[in-house]
Amino acid sequence: MKFHHRLTFVTALLLLFILLLSSPLKDFYEDRSNYADKTTYRRWIRRPFGSEKQALLMAHETSPYDIKNESVQDKMVAMPTTPLEKHIHILVHARMRTGSSVTGSLFNNLPDFFYVYEPGHMIVEDKQLDLYADSFKYLETIRPDLVSFLRSIYNCSFGGKTFYTRSLQRHHFMRQNSKALAGVKTPIREGDLERICSQKKHIVVKTVRLNNVVLAEAALRENNVRVIHVVRDPRAMMLSRRNMQHLSGTERNNRASRGVFEYRLEKIIKDYCKWLEDNYISVEQGSEWMKNQYLLIRYEDLIDRPVPFVAKMFKFAGLPLDNDTVARIQSADWWRGHGEEWRSHVTFKEVARVHKLCPDSVFRRFGYKKLLNESQLTDNSTSVVLPLEYTDLNPQLV
Template sequence: MNMGPKIRIRFSQNSSEEFQRHHPGSLVAMESRHRAEVQRETGRAQNATGSVGRPDINLGATNDVIGSGLKQAKVLILAYYRSGSTLTGSFFNSLPGVFYTFEPLHAVFKNADRQRSLKYFSGKVRTAPKWEEISNLSLEILQAFYSCDLEALDWHTITSGFGAKSTAYAEYIGCLRSTPLNSNNRENVRRNCLPGLIQRCKSSKTIVVKTIRVHMTLAEELLKVIPDLKIVHLMRDPRGMACSLQRKQCRGSLANVNDMCARLTTDVLRRRALAHVHPESVCSVKYEDIIQTPLRTVMNMFKFLGLVFHSDVAKWIFYTLFSGHQSNGPLSITKSNSIATAYNWTRRIHWDVVDRYQQTCADFLREEHYPVFYDIVDVRKFRVTERNLTEQVLELQQFWSQKDGGDLAV
């Protein structure tokens, strides 16, 4: 079965040791230092595998208890803006028994930006968070979601409209909409709306949080306090993300390219160091793989997480990627041609954007095996191997019919 395009790598294929000798400041050199640091911190150093490439999704044995109702699984989707995180999160949201939370840190980041104080159900008021306090505050919020201690959250976080993007929040959002959201009604929300949401969280088989506001270093800290946490590192070609951000002309400001590339590179080396110590806790998934081979990629991701791949997920994959429904806009997850949409940036992007990202994100592009282009003609000629649409639909049909006897309407 075709797993996607064979990409031409235009960097030399030196061994990691040789590359490190000649490029001491490279990602490979930094990775070895960070790996040693993680091993010292945990005290659980393991032998290196001898390869430097990204850890593939582990298809080995999984914990059958997770996701089966005997133990609550906890998953963190660590992603980036315009990286396909909403689509990826929707696969979990379609899985029965999942308590899915969409961007729980949005409100606290907004409060920090606007310098608004944080108010709690207990009556406590915390002064407007400073940016240097955001990491610790984010850790507190995530712990509250994973422990279902939702009453401990600040008012803006627990009443964020982003809850409407999760089926688990449906009744709670309905309750909020029938209750004016002001300080006089906080007790009504706590008494009438919140208990049902907390019970839904506690009774769920799996708790999933999707966020673009967490760096891998913070995920490491979260893993220390939640040892059974599973981390999915979702990535996309940064040139595609940049083009998606600049939707009209795929050009514009390059002011954030240094920050984006630095975060991508740092997250990769931290993930690899973490995976050498806790291989069962972290995996990497590419948006491009989800688009090109969705059934296989999502099933493998679920297998790593120990989750049962339900027929509802197959139906959702079909609806969002293959049903032919038109997109409802640039932020919609439903695409009439998902592969064309994912690689549309190669038709629209300007060379100055490509060139800047290839220089600044060189380490990330090389280590994650993304193609590097010589000029704009090279970019325009880029093609991915599209699997036949009928073949993919039949694959989904086969899985669906085996599970519940239904057929996909093509």
């Protein structure tokens, strides 16, 4: 081939290549690349959040290509939200020392909510039962009364619920833990409660004494209640319960007292682990309605990664994420400590005991890594809170 023929051929190839780059084929390949990135983002394998904007993207299931330079707060306000429902009913479902109070406080701080703090406490106290006993068998004895009370609360109907007014009058913390009732004067009458409740648009109840949420489904269905199931690492729960039921100096030196305490704590751990799995599996195998009304939240995620998880929780509840809540969860005093702080206050012997009392399936199902020795326990560079394999049971977190 002569030189000028070769030059013409090469020039033609170059022109064809330039034409391809500016054609729809280029867009096709770029779209495929973008789609792969977006799919990975939506699938969400947990990694340390590089920035608040990245966390916000994950919370709202958008792609990195949509990010501009707005502040996190502005971006959240600008995000499209579903229309606010006229009446939102929420049940924060947890056990003692697992994060129910911090979760409930997020809704209690909103102006349109009537918040009921631990109705089971009122019932147990009225029946003169042990306030700290919470085995499945024990909680079954109060379930009918608790479910009946939940119905009353979501209907703002407190006639005959004298244990509610007595508890509010007896305990200052019961009133102070509900912003809607913080300024109410004593003596409190049932009619006062009904009036205050009816003036609020939404209702949230925080309880740690419901053995299985599916057993309350009928009452929840009647009032279209959304369930936020709060769980916590069994080892952290063990430490918190141990501190809550601390022994006096004399009892610590008494082997018999210490033995009873340790036996009771072991029973609490077993009951808690059973409660975790029973509730999750019951929902998983339950009605479609219950699955759609259920959201699992880990205490550790809520405390250490509040931006995406509070956003998810509010979206599930049908609420816009307001500026005050955003500012609060981004502040330095959002919550004392962090989700894995328990590791600095326990021995490996105690951790190993929890591992024996709690089935491996609990650690796998809820994403908590078991520890093999003391060095793993004290190695704070490695987290024991693993990514969760979320399923269709809770699509809000996929």
